[in-house]
Amino acid sequence: MRYQNTYVKLDTRLYHEQQPTPLDNPRAGHFNMQVAEQLGWLDDKDLMARWVEILGGQYVPAQFQPLSMAYAGHQFGQWAGQLGDGRGLLMAQVLGNNDQLQDLHLKGIGLTPYSRMGDGRAVLRSTIREYLCGHALTQLGIPSSNALGFVVSDTKVRRERMEAGAALMRVADSHIRFGHVEWIASFAPDLLGEFTDYMIDTYYPECHDSETPVLAFLQAVVERTARMIADWQLIGFAHGVMNTDNLSITGSTLDFGPFGFMQRFNPAWINNHSDHTGRYAYQNQPAIGHWNLNIWLPHFMRLEGVTRDTLADCLAPYEAIFMQHYQQGLCRKLGLPHAKESLTLAFEWLTLLEDNLLDYTNSFRALLGLVAPNEHPYEQQLLAIMTAEFNNEALNVWQNWSTRYLAALEPLSSETSIDEMRSSNPVYVLRNSMAQRVITAAEQGQFDELNRVFELLATPYRVQDIATDLDTLPPAPHAPQMPISCSS
Template sequence: MRYQNTYITLDPRLYHRQPPTPLKDPTPGHFNQQVADQLGFSNDDELMARWVEIIGGIYVPEGFEPLAMAYAGHQFGQWAGQLGDGRGLLMAQVLDDNDQLQDLHLKGIGLTPYSRMGDGRAVLRSTIREYLCGHAFRGLGVRASNALGFVVSETPVRRERMEAGAALMRVADSHIRLGHVEWITSYAPELLGEFTDYMIDTYYPECREQDQPIAAFLQAVVKRTARMIADWQLIGFAHGVMNTDNLSITGSTLDFGPFGFMERFNPGWINNHSDHTGRYAYQNQPAIGHWNLNVWLPHFMHLEGVTRETLAECLAPYEASFMQHYQQGLCRKLGIPHSSESLSLAFEFMTFVEDNTLDYTNSFRALLAVVASSNHPFETILLNTMQAELSAEALLIWQDWSSRYLDYLAQLARSTEQVVDDLKGNNPVYVLRNDMAQRAITAAEQGQFDEVARLYELLTSPYKVQDIATDLDTTPPAPDAPQMPISCSS
């Protein structure tokens, strides 16, 4: 691998250097060959032979320089003070096969000075959920952290019950969070200029060419964050814990905790059982992204030349960036060009899916059967299943909308092949449903990782109907069954 450990060159107040605390007798969970190839990890025979020891914290390869980052943050809208890597270490930074910097971050590997009341460990269930979700995002084409692999061990970890300790090597384009800047301005404000230069030079070098590099950097973060959240909304993803310490400066999804993919469409869905007020409900995510950035930006007023007017100009593009990306994406999901007429038709469809609590993913994919049923038997089954749930009145509404949709496609003079390509390329067949993840976890807790491996293969190509799939992979919960919230304990 091509190491480029730059974070460790920063002021030592920003981190604590330490080795991992090994797990007891780690054994393989799953290894991500895609990520290994991307990093150049697979080109090193010793790394490949010892990957379980590396992720288990037993072996630290030459070139790794482990450290725990300090950061702070607002959690559920309240200032939480100093936080930091309480159970993870930034092990190394490397250039991948696209010459892009990637962080190798080992999660679940023992106590650090930032552990607070935690034990520094992770359990198998949360590790599997994060591993599969990062991989699912890659298949969906949405920017996010991924993972090189995970291990399970004989280290006991107490949560609601005693569980097996696990560790995961997370790979992300950055682990710098909005909360890093919050920590600096609270505890070491004299470092803000140096740290801002590092963020620009490392992650946004194109901003150096602008007349006001800092303002250009801040606006770029705003736009990337807006686009990230628009991507979440389009795939029906709820992050669950959008604290400022869980949002990356690169607009790449980070920290898969109590996340979930929408099944029965309910915009008010709360997927985090600790979110008692619904702050991080699916429909609130765009507004919370804006709130987090509005909290983050004023810290840069400590820098010369950055005024309130500057920050207002930086934040201003957020709404337009989000709406443009979301609306264009929504139209692509219907195979139609972005226009006011297209949006009207798209929002009618969304309202219908919501009013009848239909499955979000399946409903979009079923449009293939509306357009060309003879060539899409799987989608025809989805469509028939959907229609069977409708009341007589709702079925008439659906038939009217479908007729107008087909008429609109005919007016656009788009070929069936063009529409089908758009529908297939923008509407996945498979997302990581909660029951899918739970079945993999249940089997893994009994020492069987075949289901993890199957889901890994399935989610590698989520836009294609696959033979390895089961009916359960596309079956939503019953219409009257609540979508269960996920625990934060991990």
Template structure:
């Protein structure tokens, strides 16, 4: 592989170099051949033959420089002080086949100076959820970390109960979080200028050509964050823990905990059992993204040519960028052009789906059967189920909406159909799907993990390996339990 170890050359206050603490008897869970090929891992015989030992912390290749990053953050709106990689290590940095630097980060690698009250480990259930979700979002086209693979072991780890320790090799375009700057500002302000130069040169080199490179960099981070959260909203994804230490400077999804994909559409859905106020509910994600940037941007006032007006200008673009990206995406889900008529009918559809407590993913996919009844038998089944769940009032609203929608369609609907197919997945990682894979894996059976991995590789296509449970939402009155943060 083409290594690019740049973070390890920064000031030593920013990290602690250390090897991983090996797991006992690590065993293969699943290996991601697509990531391996993108990294060039598949070309290295030593890496391919020892991947289980590497992920299990038993073998560190000679070219690697493992380290734990230190950062800080606001958690649930409150300053949490110093945080850091408490159970993970940046093992190496490597250029992928596109020439972009990627971080290889081993999660579940043992205690670090930043573990606080933790044990430095990860458990199998959360490891599987992160592995599958990172893959799912990536294949949906949402910027996200993904993973090379994961292993399970005989190392016991206590959470709510005793569980099997596991480890995941996360791959991301960066592990620098908003919280890195928060730590520097609080504990090592002399590093701010140099670290900002590092972020510019490594992740935003095009900003060097701007009149004020740092201002251009800040604006790019704001724009990418806005687009990422718009993508989350469009796919029905709720992160669950949008602390400042969980948002990346590159606008990629990072740190999967109590995440979830929306099933029965409820904008106020809270998927984190620790979120007692609903701060990180699905509908609050856009506002929390803005709030996090509000905490982050003023730290750069210490740099030359960055004024309060600069910060305000950067923040001011967040809402229009988010709204434009979200509105265009919502129109595309209906196969329509981005105009006011399309927006009106899109939001009316969301209102119908919410009022009738219908499934978010299935409802949008079912609309293909409205556009073309002959060529979409799977979607016709979804549409029938959709209509059967409507109340009499909902049915009347639907019939009126359907007529208005058809009136907006062009005579030739081929492009409409292509756009809808590309923007409305058949499959997302529903919590029940992940739980079935976890239950089997805890018995040593990883076939369901492999099946879901394959299913989520092409989420926009109907697949023969799918089962009815992969697209069946919970009952309308069923309680959707929130997910634990413990991992």
């Protein structure tokens, strides 16, 4: 691998160098060959032979320089003060095969100075959920952290019960969060200029071409954040805990806790059982992204040339960028051009889904059964299941809408529309029930189901023979969608 450990060269107040605390008897859970190839990991025989020891904290390669990061944040809208890597270490930074910097971050590997009341560990169930979600989002084409692999161990960890400790090697284009800047503003304001230069040099070098590089950088973060959240909305993903310490400066999805993929369409869906007010409900994510940026940006007023007005100019495009990206994606999901008439049909379709509590993923894919009835029997089956759920009134609404929808498609290239629909509407997402079946088997030492689901999610836009009916089965229409705990 091509090591480029740059974070460790920054001011030592920003981190704490330390070694991981080994897990007891770590054993292979799963290894992501695609990520390993992208990193160049496969080319190093020592890394390949000892990957379980490395992820278990028993062996640290000489080129690694482990450190825990300091950062702060707003949690559920309230200032939480100093946070930091309480159970994870930035082990190394490397240039991937695309020449993009990648962080190798080992999660669940023991106490750090930032652990607060925690134990520095992670349990198997949350490790599996993060491992599969990073994989799922990446294969869906949404910017996200991914993972090299994970291990399970004999280390016992207490949450609501005693559980097996595990560790995951998370790979991301950056682990710098909005909360890093919040920490600097509160505890080391003299570092803001140096740290901002580092962020621009490392992640946004193109901003140096601007007459005002700092403002160009801030606007780029705003744009990437808006597009990322639009991607979440389009695929039906709810992050569940959009605190400022959980948002990356690169617009990549980071920190999978109580996440979920929408099943029965309910925009007010809350997937985090700790979110009693619905702050992080699916429909609120775009507004929370704006709120977080509005909290983050004013810290840069300490820098020369940055004023309240220029920051307002940086943030102002957020809504328009989000709406354009979301509306374009919504039209692609219907195979329609981005136009006013298309959006009218699209929002009527979403209303139909909501009023009838239809499955979000299955219903969008079922439209292919309407548009291309002879293409694949699976989509015909989805269409039949969907229409069977309509009562007489809803069936009339559907028939009226589908007639107008097909008329809108008629003058277009059917091949182009079908291709867009197939590449925008997945067959498979990581449903909570799917993840739970993997976890239940893994806790009994069985990883065959994990291997199958991992392979299924590797090509989510294609119908696969290894799938079962349970992989796409939504809950009953009025059954509560299972909320997820922050405990991990």
